[in-house]
Every structure is written in structure tokens, then in C-alpha cells.
Amino acid sequence: MKYKVAFVCVHNSCRSQMAEGWAKSLDKNVMDVYSAGTENYPQVKPMAVQVMKEVGIDISSHKPKLLTDIPNDIDIVIKMGCNVNCPYLPSKHTEDWGLIDPSGGTIEDFRKTRDILKDKVEDLARRIASEELVI
Template sequence: MSSQKPKVAFICVHNSCRSQIAEALGKHLAGHVFESYSAGTEMKAQINQDALRLMKEIYAIDMEESQRPKLLTEIPKVDIVIKMGCNVTCPFLPSQYEEDWGLDDPSGKSDDEFRIIIKKVEENIKILAKKITNKTIAAQ
């Protein structure tokens, strides 16, 4: 019997930009290693339009097809929580493991700023997948 993939929640306050990018890249780059979810404590009406445009441009991922802003209560129980770097009181979700990626919010900034954050998220997703694969993170 194979064990289930761990569930990872990428969280920040609004769930409209960094956490959405992380959910999309988690599915795209590490879907074979873990399940990706994103959520926040407050909800924006839509995913950040610059994030949508750049994710389509860089990875050909249309985040609107499979994602929308969600509250923490709308996602399943997770094994791993990744905080994006809220610089305020970050949301709390119970989990077996937690990391804070400390990423600046690129909302309202230039495409270059967005690209830097997207690249950091990509690198962090790959590192996280490696940690899970190598079992350096204790998640069921």
C-alpha cells in the first residue's frame, strides 16, 4: 500500500498573489511529490492580475482555470504549512511542519519585482520537494 502524498498549504493574508503562485508552481513542478493548496485569512475578489499574466507568460499556467482565492477554512487538513512572509501576524494552521519563506509582496510593483519573487518561489518549491522526497521533513 503506498502512502499518500503530503498536503502542503501556502498561506498569506489575502491569498491573491504569492500563495497563489506557490500553489500553481507546486502543482506544476512537484505534483508528483506533494498536493498543493493555498489560502488566506482575508479574501480578495480575484487572483492578482500581474501574477496571472506573468505565470501564463513564463510557465504557460492559467491559474484562473484551477485556482481562486480561498479562506483557510476552505482547504483540507494539511501536513505542511508554508508562510509566504506576511510582515504582519501570519495566519495559523495546524500542521506537522512549518516554514516561513519571507517573500516580499510584489503586488503593485514592476514585472521585474514579480519575476524575482516567482523565481524564488520556484527555487523554494524545488527545495521543499527535495526535503519531502529525502524525508528530511516529517510529514505522513
């Protein structure tokens, strides 16, 4: 079963963009991937683009999107951990990954977040493919 998965946060400029990049690099038969936020932001954070490029994933063409820019029939919503009011998007399953936003931090903070996201996205894809995550 292929699910529509949305990674969401407030600005859609860092964590959710990196998660989208990781997910799109995986098996396309498991999920259709989107990311979005609740507030406009001018661009994806340059350090997010840089650390993803270090692992061969190019998100330089990504633009921050709003929840209204993605389909409204999402199956799985993954919240990044907002520390404020997290965005709401109707779905069949929601998880909050509770990740610290590396924005304003060092390049090492961005790399740490990138690597955590890789593990979490791969685990999500595995749970979907093995039907461990039943929706």
C-alpha cells in the same frame, strides 16, 4: 510519503497562488497542494497570472480561498512572509519563507518573486521526496 501542503498568506491573491501553481506543476506523488488566506480578496492579481503564464503555468482560473476552504488536516504549512499577523493553520511542520509581496510593484517585481518561489517550491518537493523533511 505524500503530504498535504498549504501555501498561506493574508489575501491568497499573489505569492501563495504562484506557489500553488508551481507545486501543482511538479510530481503529483509528492504532495497534495492547497493555498489560502485569512481575508477575502476579489481575484488573483493579474500580474501574478501574467508572469506565471510566461513560464507555461496557467493560474487564471484560480480564485482566492480562505483557510476554511481547504482541508484542516494539513501536514506542511508554508507562510509567504506576511509583515503582519501571519495566518495560523495547525500542521505538523511550518516554514515562513519571508517573501516580499510584489503587489503594487512592477512586472519585474512579480517575475523576481515567481522565480524565487520556483526555487523554493522545487527545494520543498526535493526535501519531501528524499525524506530530508521528516514529519
